[in-house]
Amino acid sequence: MNRKRRLTDSLVNIWMRGGLYIILAIPVFIGIGLYWKAAPLLNEHSLTDLIFSSKWFPMKGEFGFLPFIFSSVYVTLLAFILSAPLCLFAAIYLTQFSKRRLLNFMLPVIDILAGIPSVVYGVWGILVIVPLVSGSIAPFFGATSSGYSLLAGGIVLAVMCIPYMLNMLIEVFHTIPVGMKEASLSLGATHWEMVKHVIIRKGFPGIISAFGLGIAKAFGETIAVLMVVGNTLNITLSPFKAGYPLPALIANNYGEMMSIPDYDSALMFAALLLFVVILIINLFFRYFIHKTEKI
Amino acid sequence: MKQMAFTYQSGLSSESVTLQNKIEMAEEIKDTSVISIKNLNVKTKDGDILKNINLQIPKNKIIVLLGPSGCGKTTLLKSLNRLTDLHKELKVSGQIIIDGQDIMKAGQNLSAMRQRMGLLSQRPFPLPASIYKNVAYGLKLKGIRSKKLIAHSVETNLKRVGLWNEVKDRLKSPATSLSIGQQQRLCLARGLAVKPTIILADEPTSALDPISTKIIENLFKDLKQHYTIILVTHVLRQALRLADHVVFMYYGEIIEQGHPDDILKNPKTAILKKYLVDGN
Numbered sequence: 001m002n003r004k005r006r007l008t009d010s011l012v013n014i015w016m017r018g019g020l021y022i023i024l025a026i027p028v029f030i031g032i033g034l035y036w037k038a039a040p041l042l043n044e045h046s047l048t049d050l051i052f053s054s055k056w057f058p059m060k061g062e063f064g065f066l067p068f069i070f071s072s073v074y075v076t077l078l079a080f081i082l083s084a085p086l087c088l089f090a091a092i093y094l095t096q097f098s099k100r101r102l103l104n105f106m107l108p109v110i111d112i113l114a115g116i117p118s119v120v121y122g123v124w125g126i127l128v129i130v131p132l133v134s135g136s137i138a139p140f141f142g143a144t145s146s147g148y149s150l151l152a153g154g155i156v157l158a159v160m161c162i163p164y165m166l167n168m169l170i171e172v173f174h175t176i177p178v179g180m181k182e183a184s185l186s187l188g189a190t191h192w193e194m195v196k197h198v199i200i201r202k203g204f205p206g207i208i209s210a211f212g213l214g215i216a217k218a219f220g221e222t223i224a225v226l227m228v229v230g231n232t233l234n235i236t237l238s239p240f241k242a243g244y245p246l247p248a249l250i251a252n253n254y255g256e257m258m259s260i261p262d263y264d265s266a267l268m269f270a271a272l273l274l275f276v277v278i279l280i281i282n283l284f285f286r287y288f289i290h291k292t293e294k295i
Numbered sequence: 296m297k298q299m300a301f302t303y304q305s306g307l308s309s310e311s312v313t314l315q316n317k318i319e320m321a322e323e324i325k326d327t328s329v330i331s332i333k334n335l336n337v338k339t340k341d342g343d344i345l346k347n348i349n350l351q352i353p354k355n356k357i358i359v360l361l362g363p364s365g366c367g368k369t370t371l372l373k374s375l376n377r378l379t380d381l382h383k384e385l386k387v388s389g390q391i392i393i394d395g396q397d398i399m400k401a402g403q404n405l406s407a408m409r410q411r412m413g414l415l416s417q418r419p420f421p422l423p424a425s426i427y428k429n430v431a432y433g434l435k436l437k438g439i440r441s442k443k444l445i446a447h448s449v450e451t452n453l454k455r456v457g458l459w460n461e462v463k464d465r466l467k468s469p470a471t472s473l474s475i476g477q478q479q480r481l482c483l484a485r486g487l488a489v490k491p492t493i494i495l496a497d498e499p500t501s502a503l504d505p506i507s508t509k510i511i512e513n514l515f516k517d518l519k520q521h522y523t524i525i526l527v528t529h530v531l532r533q534a535l536r537l538a539d540h541v542v543f544m545y546y547g548e549i550i551e552q553g554h555p556d557d558i559l560k561n562p563k564t565a566i567l568k569k570y571l572v573d574g575n
């Protein structure tokens with residue numbers, strides 16, 4: 001009896017440890033696999049050439065990723081600027097100012113928004129945002145645009161990030177103890193001062209991590225952006241021009257034009273780049289949270 | 296006169312006092328009591344938390360609120376500085392007159408009103424800032440800008456709670472780096488810094504070791520010369536040690552109140568008798 005129990009115990013133990021190791025091994029294998037496939041390209045070109053050159057002529061064997069990197073960063077930052085302040089204020093309003101009933105109504109709505117597949121956001125972008133950009137926003141700023149643009153990509157991405165970040169921020173603000181809010185108020189703070197000194201201050205690491213994860217998600221998002229961003233090589237500051245982010249490059253071209261030497265390898269390098277950037281963003285924000293949590 | 300002030304109460308013994316008497320007593324109490332609670336009700340949609348509380352709280356005394364868990368002691372305490380506002384599901388009605396002003400009336404300057412009361416909760420909740428800033432916080436909210444004045448107040452109030460020597464070399468460290476007992480004294484110091492006249496303390500020693508408890512208790516004994524202290528406790532011996540007046544609550548009502556030697560040693564109601572027996 002005792003032996004059987006001990007056997008079960010150790011089996012469960014092995015099973016759980018095994019699961020853990022597999023989970024830990026997945027990103028390592030992905031990283032190694034991508035590097036291995038990208039290696040031919042990396043052998044022929046220097047890393048700085050690949051990242052900082054804007055000459056993209058696969059036929060001639062020239063692979064400069066700068067336009068893709070630029071588009072990705074542009075669209076991500078645009079999405080972040082459009083969504084982050086909105087999410088922050090909405091989360092503060094919902095958790096600190098509104099009636100509990102409104103929050104209870106909003107939570108499932110946010111979940112539903114977060115659960116909508118990205119293709120649907122893409123279709124919505126084509127039907128609503130693209131015409132809006134070409135018909136109203138661009139003319140308002142005296143520009144002409146087909147609508148398929150960095151701005152359209154940024155807006156669609158922002159809308160996709162909102163439920164994701166809002167959810168995390170609400171959770172962050174809910175973990176702040178009521179006693180701390182009471183302490184601030186009882187010392188004479190107004191409601192808004194309390195929010196500033198306690199909610200934002202105490203929630204700061206959480207806010208940063210929600211923002212960081214939002215950025216990482218936006219950077220890697222593929223389908224919805226690909227549908228509205230125009231997919232044209234461009235390095236331009238104008239949000240009304242088209243762009244071509246990294247994920248779109250991979251999704252559009254993988255499996256085609258494989259006759260071109262190194263093309264396959266170049267797409268793998270794009271994937272590796274995405275993988276590394278998202279890893280770095282995550283690690284950076286986690287380190288930051290770790291550093292600030294001690295306040 | 297002192298005894299009379301304490302006999303004005305709600306509930307059970309009210310039949311024994313005529314209305315005329317009540318009015319007379321209420322008049323007399325006026326000058327000695329800082330807080331006068333009239334027909335205070337706190338309700339949720341599920342039921343009543345406080346039922347028609349009437350209570351006079353005299354100046355510069357320690358009033359102990361006693362009662363089983365969930366009887367509404369914390370809620371009563373929080374009603375006094377309107378922290379109940381934070382919980383929108385609570386419906387609060389009645390009058391709470393502090394220094395002649397009804398704090399329940401809309402348009403009150405809530406911040407100034409709350410600064411007249413220091414709050415000490417069951418667990419210490421230091422603000423997410425340094426030790427120094429925790430004590431300076433209320434002063435800055437009051438609009439005091441002078442660095443010298445603030446530094447002076449920080450030092451005096453940390454000394455008052457016996458924390459100065461322990462922290463004077465690390466005023467810039469986060470308040471959470473202190474032990475729980477030190478944090479609780481820090482919370483008292485930051486409350487005293489805004490110069491309140493009333494201290495609301497909700498089981499302030501329940502998370503503390505005997506030594507820290509003793510420090511807080513002794514502080515309270517000193518402080519009552521200048522402050523009115525309303526203390527919630529579950530420790531009967533603490534009530535006996537500190538209380539000038541004990542209020543026993545049960546299911547949102549005041550059942551019995553009086554001098555600790557009277558009501559803790561010769562309880563009149565069966566409920567309090569049972570509570571005292573079970574509690575010991």
Ligand SMILES: Nc1ncnc2c1ncn2[C@@H]1O[C@H](COP(=O)(O)OP(=O)(O)OP(=O)(O)O)[C@@H](O)[C@H]1O
Binds near residue numbers: 363366367384
């Ligand atoms: N915000 C709220 N919403 C709903 N019910 C509440 C709320 N706050 C308190 N209550 C209820 O009111 C009753 C009294 O709570 P309170 O915290 O005042 O009790 P207490 O006497 O302080 O108890 P304890 O000794 O355990 O601290 C409890 O039944 C509690 O569940």
Ligand SMILES: [Mg+2]
Binds near residue numbers: 368369370
């Ligand atoms: Mg309580």
